[in-house]
Amino acid sequence: MSSREAMLQKDFVVREGGSFLFDRAGEHRIFTPEDLTDEQRHIRNAARQFADRSVLPRIDAIEGKEPGLMRALLEEAGELGLLMLDIPEKYGGLEQDKTTTMLVTETLTRCASFAVSLGAHVGIGSLPLVYFGTVAQKERYLPRLATGEWIAAYALTEPGSGSDALAAKTRAELADDGTHYVLNGSKQWITNAGFADLFVVFAQVAGEHFTAFLVERDTPGFEVGPEEHKHGIKGSSTCPLVLTDVAVPAANVLGEVGKGHRIAFNILNVGRARLGTGSIGAAKYALRLAAGYAAERAQFGRTLDQFGLIRAKLGDMAVRIFAGDALGYRTAGLIDKKYAALEALSPGPDDDDFQNAVEEFTIEASILKVYGSEALDTASDEALQIHGGYGYMAEYAIERVCRDARINRIFEGTNEINRLLLAGTLLKRGMKQRVPLMKAMQAVGKALAGGAAPALDPAGDRLVPEQEQVHRMKCAALYATQQAVSRWMLQIEDQQEVLGALADVLIDVYGADSALARTLQLPADGPAAAFAADATTLFIEGARDRVFTRVKQVLCAALSGDKRDRAFAELALLDHWRPIDVFAVRERVAAAVVAAGGWPL
Ligand SMILES: Cc1cc2nc3c(=O)[nH]c(=O)nc-3n(C[C@H](O)[C@H](O)[C@H](O)COP(=O)(O)OP(=O)(O)OC[C@H]3O[C@@H](n4cnc5c(N)ncnc54)[C@H](O)[C@@H]3O)c2cc1C
Missing domain, CATH: 1.20.140.10 (Butyryl-CoA Dehydrogenase, subunit A, domain 3)
Structure with missing residues (x-):
């Protein structure tokens, strides 16, 4: 069975992005580490053994950038199939799902310099080709990238454009005969640049159409600068690039001109x-x-x-x-x-x-x-x-x-940037009615104005107080969002601290909702159930404190005088502190860690 078929057979539910805020905690089955297939576990074990056998023992040499070592380790990973997980079978890959690659990454990050190098190759370096390449581009490059014969890198950042990536200044001009583009500019902090063979380089065609190009290392005019001296991941290669009249065949445009974003x-x-x-x-x-x-x-x-x-x-x-x-x-x-x-x-x-x-x-x-x-x-x-x-x-x-x-x-x-993105995306989707944000905000607002917290119909009889807390957190998140949107309307985009606070709330809500759903899915009498229940209780109580603090900050920024006082009175209907002996619960979690000598699951 292909990994796609296996994934389709899993019985968890795919909801729309952002639905966790509107759905009842535990209402829909989610994918959890307990759902991994034997094949996925097998690949993870292979990656773990490779890390323990080949990478960790050489960590000092890796950190010291011993010439040729990182490349040799990547090739060794290639021999084990760890570089071909995302690549389609017809181009020499194993065509696994993203979960499998994430498992491998999770296992390798104990040697972060190596994990970053491998991740840049299989992820940002190779995936653009997998999803946006032409058949000819895939045939030429993917089989080599799959084995590690060639190593890939991704060159977006420039000295003047980091977060504001679309402001890149590297230019690409189409030659008069239309056969190639001429690239000029510079890139910086490019992972794997010291030894990569293929670079996905972003440039502005005619100075304004943001476009991705496939650039081979030995192209004349393409220069890789010296290695940076970094605070961490010292064993990974990070170099600047200088492009001086680099002629890139028109056939090496990746995707469409002007669609690089x-x-x-x-x-x-x-x-x-x-x-x-x-x-x-x-x-x-x-x-x-x-x-x-x-x-x-x-x-x-x-x-x-x-x-x-x-x-x-x-x-x-x-x-x-x-x-x-x-x-x-x-x-x-x-x-x-x-x-x-x-x-x-x-x-x-x-x-x-x-x-x-x-x-x-x-x-x-x-x-x-x-x-x-x-x-x-x-x-x-x-x-x-x-x-x-x-x-x-x-x-x-x-x-x-x-x-x-x-x-x-x-x-x-x-x-x-990610905080601004996640909060902003939710608001935009709400305004476009892609998610039921407006309806949910109104329902919470109406219930609280009527003097009662919206009721929860719990999903089963396990961890009911935790289910209540997650429900209240979601209501509080919706309430704060409603007050912020009413106060600033579309100008909320300029209120970064408010968006940051809402993002923090969403992060905690997603964490709490996911921990709870995972625990509810575990067999109640299984070996992990007690540990999972304790960890869930603790996460939810910590998240609850943070969420309500952030929500109160948003209310104070958005409202004043009587309106603020009324809002605080309404929020109090949701703000429910549970008298739990946190120390005792945490001690049980710690005991499991001590007994296992680390992560116990
Ligand atoms: C070791 C390393 C490896 C890297 N590898 C690669 C690679 O392989 N390929 C590649 O293309 N790039 C790579 N990068 C670049 C990396 O993606 C950028 O460093 C990152 O995108 C941030 O850009 P910047 O460093 O220019 O920071 P800036 O964008 O200048 O940001 C500086 C600070 O200001 C904040 N900030 C910026 N804009 C806003 C805003 N609108 N609102 C609020 N705060 C803001 C940022 O969050 C940050 O705290 C690498 C960087 C490092 C350090």
Whole structure:
């Protein structure tokens, strides 16, 4: 059975992007790590063994950029099939779904320099060709990219244009005879540039039509500058490019002239989802390092893992990871199943199917990117703290993990840009009635004005108080959005702090909803049920505090005087603090981590 058929047979439900805010928690089955197929688990194990056998033991040489080593490791990964997962079978690939590639990324991020290099090759480097290439382009390049004979890179950023990518200044002029374009300009911070053979380069045709080109390394006038010296992921190659009268055949235009943004943004959306799951993988590694160290190191006559404050850190890390896994695999499943359904209608990789599937889940992909990268930063920082002074020393792996973590909040769209994107996308879809935002906001507003919180019909009898809390969080999110939209109307675009606060709320709502749905789907008497229930309770209570704080900030910005007082009185109908012994629940989560020596599931 193909991976597409397997995905279509899964019984989870594909809802429209953003639906998590409107659906009842646990109402629809979601894709979870428990739903992985044997084949997916097998590929993950192969990637894990490769990381442990071939990559981690050479980490110092990788970090020191030993000449030829990264390329050799990528080729070795190619021999194992790890570079061909996304490539169609007819071009030498394995044609797996995105979930499978995310699994591999999740496993490899313990060696972030390598994971970033592999990710740039298989993701932003190769996917533009898979989805937007012509048959001739695919035939020429994909079989070589699938094995690692050729390595790919993606060149969008320039010295003057980072987040504002469409402001790129690199120019492409069509030659008089129409056979080729002449490219001039510069790019910077291009991953894999030191050894890549094929570059997806974005340039403005005639200075105004943003377009992607396939540029081979040995094209005259194409120069790769020196390696950057970076804060982290030191083993990955990051170089500038200078293009001086580079003649690129017209046949190497990727997609259509003037439609480069379709490629840039959709590929970045997939990249974001991968980065998010990869970050959760690295957080699991940080947890393992922390738990392992805490079990060995003794102070005051006891190992560190017997101290309450250390166990609290381990517990908090595990809670964040649990929710991250839940929202990460849910998002991967949504993209995959939607794409599989579209593809089943017209088989073969199709740029419209791809664009539709990926664009649908822009909000979820951005949430995953922001959530994953920030969960990793917290987890790696706390893991270093557990190591004390030793964690600050380069000979301990956690020192590298901390440095490597930082980049994730910057590339694939900074977290600020992703926050603006996810909140803005929800509002735009609401205004276009693509999601039932207006109706839902009005229903919440009306119920609260009438003196009652909207009622919830719980999905089953498990974790009912948690279901209530998630329901209230969603109502609060809708209430804050309604007040913000009423106050600023279309000018809300200029209210970045309000949008940022709404984005934070959506991130927590998606995390809480996903953790809850995952736990409700687990067999109540299964081995993971108790751990999952505790992690879900803790995540939801933490999210609840954050959500209501952010909502109150939005209300204070949007309203004043009597209106604000009335709004706070209405919000109080939703703001329900539960008297839970958080320390005791967290202690149970921590105990599971300590017993497993890391991530227990
Ligand atoms: C190690 C590394 C590898 C990379 N690899 C690649 C690669 O392979 N290919 C490639 O094309 N690029 C690559 N990049 C570039 C990366 O994608 C950019 O760094 C990123 O998009 C941010 O752009 P910038 O650094 O110019 O920051 P800027 O855009 O200048 O942003 C600076 C700060 O301002 C904020 N900001 C910017 N605009 C706004 C706004 N409208 N509202 C609010 N805040 C805003 C940002 O969030 C950020 O905090 C890489 C970068 C690094 C560091």
